Amino acid sequence: MDTLKLQKGNLENFLQKLGEEFAVFAPVMSDGIVSFLELRPGQKSVLDFPRTHKPPKDIFYPQTEVMLRYGRDGLQSTEYKGKPIVLFGVRPCDAKSFILLERVFIEPKYKDPYWVARRNKTLIFSLACNDPLPSCFCNWLDGGPFNKTGSDIFITDIDDDYLFEPISEDGERFLSGVDILKEATEKDIKKAKNAKERAESSMEKPPKLDSLKSSLDTLWDETLWDEISLRCLGCAVCTYSCPTCYCFDIQDESRRGKGVRIRLWDSCMFPLFTKEGSGHNPRPLQKHRLRQRFMHKFNYFVEKQGEFGCVGCGRCVSLCPVNIDIRSFITSVIQTAQGRGDT
Amino acid sequence: MKELVEKIRKIFSDEKLELLIGYTKGTLPLRSTPGLIESADEADKLIFDFTCCNNLAKYLVDEKKRSGNTHRIGIIAKGCDARAVVQLVMEGQFERENVVIIGVPCKGVIDPSKLRKKLNGKEIIKFKVNRDKITLFGKNFELELNKNELFSDSCLSCRYPNAVQYDYFIGEPSEPLGVRDEYASVDEFEQKLPEKRWTYFEKEYSRCIRCYACRNACPMCYCEECFVDRSTPQWIGKGNDLSDTIIFHIVRVLHTAGRCVDCGACAAACPLNIDIRMLGKRIEKEVIERFGFTPGLDFETEPAMATFKENDKEEFIM
């Protein structure tokens, strides 16, 4: 199927129409914060916003999710039974994050019913980044401003129009049924190609990360963990703003004969994360907790899933209150290992 | 910067410091990062300018937890950092003689969350300063601002830009910026109807994701276990239920009452630009009016919430 296009002026119409059948989630500005919210009629999405403050993972994996309700009359399940979902305007890094998260939530043996219930009903429209930000580093991690991994339909902004390119079968099926879209001309496709080249060349050349995993294998006791962790405040800004962090806690809240079991985001940066009932904590210092975060993303995840558990969205880089930059960490790991002649 | 480095190097060896807490250059424009150096040779990494927004007193407590109370530690201190150090000493967090306060004149620091707000999602690659103006350059934009527009709200009405208590002072003391009246925004807010005030707080705190950056950036939050982390019993829910979140924020402010030095580190750390300062500022005002206490000014006055007077006002008690 060919690439289609939509005049920018028709976008709202298009989204409105989508809203009849789907719950449409798009970047919305609310109180100065841009995040993926369900579009209400008449509400505007901000597609030109470079990177949402919050990652879109909470659509499939909310910060607080009710797993079940209970009362004197028994248990009730809380699986998603709503409309099918459209996720509109996800940036390529975030679209790729879903693929990584699915290795955890939909692995062959255990399937997370809460994730699956929403995810299986979702179409992902991702939007190319014409202007990657200086803190973006998706190109370090097999991604890029025009990377199509994880998309059903790939959108490119070409001045007056949006190009819609079907990627998955679902995407193709969807696009064939929309009459507001016109066929894109060769000129349009050329424009998109130029935008891609411009965006890619505007990013700094990435370092080679082939040796990152094996370098980390040898750096468990290295003082480099001290150097970074001494500055670390131990807050959860990095983990909660990360599109690929998925750790959670489960709690029961109840009163007066009824209650809920909730699943809530947790962070390996918190001392409580690994504190055991006995009072013993296998990761007593911030150094151990920070090491866990970095090792998980760049070592354990690679070992188990075959790729890095980071998409290079750059949120933690720009939001960390003390400017701990994961990019400098990566380069210093490689340098330290090379300096010791380990790799 | 050269003067700073030279003097620090000398202080490092004169005072036989084991650690010095200062600032080094960050990886992003207009950002610095705390720098903990262990030898005088590393002093040339140190900087001090308007990007140094973190409150370094926080690291003194961390360091004590890590290596006991015997280390001799130097700290580069703006007015607010120095006040925090004084307050921590008054609270018995470490011995006065184990910390060397090196005052530096502060002319206001940039609040990263204000910068993010101004840039509306974009990022800069460089900047240029011309007196009171600052020009920000991005990949395909340019933005000229008054420096005050980026400075932390705390700085705009700061009364103590220079360390009040110090062992060394490097540079010429600076004047308060005096851009805003200290309690103007609190007084103005108080004129609103209670319903409006509640709605405002609900709106602000509803953005909270409970990352606890505000708590962890605060030099005064040093409890071994925060009340939100307590599990026997568990006092408040840990999800992002609004009432749980609001209680966290109220109690955080109550716990820092009469101790908060209004450094603005909490607001600067918040990734979601929540107005964390408003409630704290009102409490600060109450502590001054009711108990006549301003934290962190001297090593003699007993902190307000750790003491009492028999004739404290009690108009609210039946």
Place this chain on the structure above:
Amino acid sequence: MKTKDFEPKIMTFLCNWCSYAGADLAGVSRLQYPTNTRVIRVPCSGRIDPLFILKCLQDGYDGVLISGCHPGDCHYISGNYVARRRFAILKTALEFMGIEPGRVQFSWVSAGEGEKFSQVISKVTEAVKVLGPMRKLVKAANSLVG
């Protein structure tokens, strides 16, 4: 709900050494006062963490009363003085946020003041009745438990 039908639930924290005995005295003196209060006995008003008060409001109490010893009478010499500073701050915070000041009240009631105890309870109950049910800060209202 109309004010006159509304029966508020009020949590009272009473100091063991004074107000709790004051309540006892009110009882044995057969003094009448509203039955809207639930009592928690504490060793001292200084034992009250503001978090207790907030927790009560969150759990659906419409008002909270804390009652301790008169200044100078504290069994532990100064517990009530320290508490007084703490309560002043809490009160400022709640009022500033827009929570009705009548929701959280404080009194000094000695063991001999059975009469005063019954008056305080009547006054607080009346005040909270006028305010109506607590809606702000209540978890049940907007929570997952629902």
